[in-house]
Amino acid sequence: MILILLCLAICTVAGIGAWLTRRSPKLTSALGQGGAVSGAALGMVGAISVMASGIPEGLRCSWSVPFGSCSIELDALSAFFLLPVFLLTGLAAVYGARYLSQPKYASRLGSHWLFFNLLSASMVVVIVARNAILFLMAWEIMALASFFLVTLEHERESVQRAGWIYLISTHLGTAVLFFFFILLGSKSGSLDFDSFQSAGEVIGPQATLLFILALIGFGTKAGIVPVHVWLPEAHPAAPSHISALMSGVMIKTGIYGIVRTLIWLDNPSVEWALTLIGIGGVSGVLGVLLALAQHDLKRLLAYHSVENIGIIFLGLGVGVLGQATGTPILTVLGYGGGLLHVLNHSIFKALLFLGAGNVLHGAHTLNLENTGGLLKRMPWTGTMFLVGAVAICGLPPLNGFVSEFMIYAGAFHAVQSLDAFAAIPSILAILALALIGGLAVACFTKAFGIIFLGQPRSQHASEAHESAAAMRWPMVVLAALCVLIGILAPLSPVMLRPVILQVAPLAALLVSDSMAQIQTTLAVIVGVMLLCALLAALLLWRRRTKLTGRARADAVTWDCGYAAPTARMQYTAASFAQPILRLVAGIVRLPKRFTQPKGYFPSAGSFSTETPDVVEREAWAPAFRIVERVLMRFRWIQTGSIHLYILYMAITLIVLLIWKLW
Amino acid sequence: MQDLLFVLLILTGFVFLGSGRMQFGIRTVALQGILLGLIPLLGNLQDLWARLTALAVLSLAIKGMVLPYFLTRAMHKSKALHEDNPFVGFTASMVVGIICLGGSFWIASRLPFIDSSQPKMAVAVSLFIVLVGFFVIISRRKALSQVLGYLVMENGVYIFGVAFAVDVPWLVELGVLLDVFVAVFVMGIVIFHISKSFDHIDTDQLSSLTG
């Protein structure tokens, strides 16, 4: 615990220090980076020690804020969610320091490091807070700090727009959370989390209402459909390491909130599982479809966050299904898979965002159609990006497969053993996962293939250069973790055991039983994958021996007899995705702009598509237009005269006074 | 064995949703009629065998032969060989069909008055077929498609009747058959006349008749 407090102190002090020394870019950078890295390192040690010992550490003291108390606690669940926070804070700080060393950022370094450190500290407080007031304060600081980080390049109009959308949606979510905590607090009599924990019986029939409120409030942060609209706006606007931090860990605080809520609410039902799986399935499939339609790498990755949050929801849904039907193996596999995917997604998504940053840095564009052939020019970035792409598709032997396999296994256990009504959610989960898996492969072969393979499609791409070491090795660390978690898969249940026990009150014996089963399975899988690697190595050696001493020629790609192909004739990202998108044209609209070439010797013709977010355009935009129209009626209140405003205040005060005295 | 028939009926539903060729659609509906005729024969006949056999033969004759012949003629006369531009595409229609299938099984499992003696499957399939017919009527443009949709819908109602054959007097059954026959007859005449006076049978163009 002391380490966590120390980490918070270091981050805050370093942040403020960095802001005070903003006149000197060197000093502010060193302070900000050093504070974040050392704080993260200390915190990491603290979190790991709690994970290892399994004994929660807490600190409770009173606070003068009404209903507030300064209660913090580090238990297994918090420690687990802190792992990616510290990991990514440290790596993003190292990466960011180098990324921001371009002169155009010099004047903004101070505020950047202030908000960066504040964001890290507030995420830590959100996860360890044990009082609703403290939690909401930290939640709000987190939202504001990330807002200022997103709008770092605030002179660009697109960034402003993204910032506003983010600010509005995060506050709407927070408003729902206020309501959630007030309702919960009024039932249990206090706003301390400890009292929520024991309030299970008091809540009774309102549990479902609370569950839905939590889904909306926390879901907005997590980015589930239909409240995901801020994600694809905010991530491309922010600098890459901020996107990595936000997509990797900040949206996971939403998941943390939902898991915490599940601990408080007793007796989940099959309908809850169906809700979670329904949301997860829709988010997953819609997320990956919209990702497939994007031409901007960072928007594409942002939509993949929506998809992966969907996968996490599928896992949680299977876990809830296990609780509702009293089937321990489902609980263990579902929650285990879902939570492990939280960690995994943090790792590979951060890896991919850092890769996107390197692409932007090296090739000065994130538009897929202007890239190509970057693997030859940026071998490190490209290879690491490939690792991230394979991992996010959930392919073996990397970490994504481990968590997805656990969710699959849990859902198949449900199909095997539950009655028809309870099996339906799990069937939906399997089908959604399968569809997501297939589409994700399409999407990431597109992203990797178009950007890094083939020939450069623009001048910038052909002049691209590899990034500095400080922007490469954070990627290497993350890629190594992807591989490591994949290879050490049998150990993951051991790590998850205390967390699962905390989320689902199960007999330890039952859990151990299921755990042992999973561990054996995972061990076999790792064995099979080693065999596969061995086979690949064997084939490589065989090909090498076969080819020694034979003719090996370098030539042009088969061009079907056409002698003058250019790089622009390659398949583009849009054409690669077109067959799939055409099939779902009813859901994902692709407005086209098409100028037809005219005459026998046409001079110009053009074709372009864009992909507006279907939910934003069809649901939110009309809704906000209606709200605007209604609110316009109240415009007469706003006269601009300060006297009148003071009158309003006075009236309000008097009304309140009378109301209270009545 | 009856299960197999029901499965085949579901499949005809999907085939019907997924195809745009009129001739094919007519044949599918005819096949559906024949399958329907077989259902009561394969079930538990008991002492109703005479009644049920008569019903089966009648429905085979009307739905499997008379109506298809009549419809094919109407198709050739009105030159509506293909559903060109439906409101909902054929692939999307099948996806809707999958959802309808799920929904009807769910409803069938929830209906309170079905005891275990009646086959739950029959209720689910009948609901599904009714929904398919309904959806086709809504989503297709050509009048002939709508007649086919109507027939499919009626087939669904018939399955429901067969599932509860014990409770339904056969006069009602006969009445339903007759009803269909007359309805299709009337619709056929209407189609023929529409196509004669307007050169096409797109029903969504009928609104141009209003002042």
Add this chain to the structure above:
Amino acid sequence: MLNLPSLIPFLIALGTAPLLLGVIQRTKAITAGRQGQPILQPYFDLSKLLRKGAVYSRTTTWVFRAGPLLSLAGLGTALLMVPWGSVPATIAFSGDFVLVLYLLALGRFFTIAAALDTGSSFEGMGASREALFAALTEPIVFAVLITLVRLTGEMSLTNMYQQMSLILRSASGAALILLIVIMFVILLTENSRIPVDDPTTHLELTMIHEVMVLDHGGPDLAFILYGSALKLWIFSALLAGLILPVYTGNLLLDGLAFLSGMFGISVAVGVVESVMARLRLLLVPHMLIGTTAIAAVCIYLTLG
């Protein structure tokens, strides 16, 4: 879990998989009234390719060279977990089918990446279509597995297929017939056979799988050809176990029944290829979604 005698079916599969391709081509030749190539022709092709040198495009990187290796390695490993009908597979564990399918997906990922690596629009086109069909078949295969898990109550391929003979005796015959239809469509799609894709076409624009490997030659092409034989074996094996759910307990008899089923399927594929034309490309998704509908019926049948 792993014992040496259980390796024998695996080794036989490794040896005989190209023969399936030979049988298909021979069937097509006979139906067309031709003499046809020797039934061992795929083996001759493989050995010829292995003796050749290689030509690599200057556009390509190491990804292009890794594609055939990883795809074949994935298929070879997946083969270890595929049972011979009721004869157990070499490796079996709870949920092994997920690993099998994801190994195939891994191979596909790198095949597509290798195709994009050439920078040729033909190969990009093939890659795009392959990605589409794979995304559409994945849910169907999982739906089949859901049905099988529900019917047999088992969680590994080996145990499932041993239980298959029992299913036949129970009342789920209708589901089994549907499963066979679905699996046959999946087999044709995944192995790029007519009516989905024509492996013998000579026009790049109409190819799907073949166009993706246009730039591979020599040993690489041999790996790819052998890989496609293994893939055909895997999907035929999953189908053969459904068509001939024989479980005598005698490994030899069961194995022979299975092998006859395998070659029967190859003949069936050959016949389909002879009598059908290739579907218009836009109709393939239509067909696959129709198959999804049948798979949905299957699942509902097991729920009732």
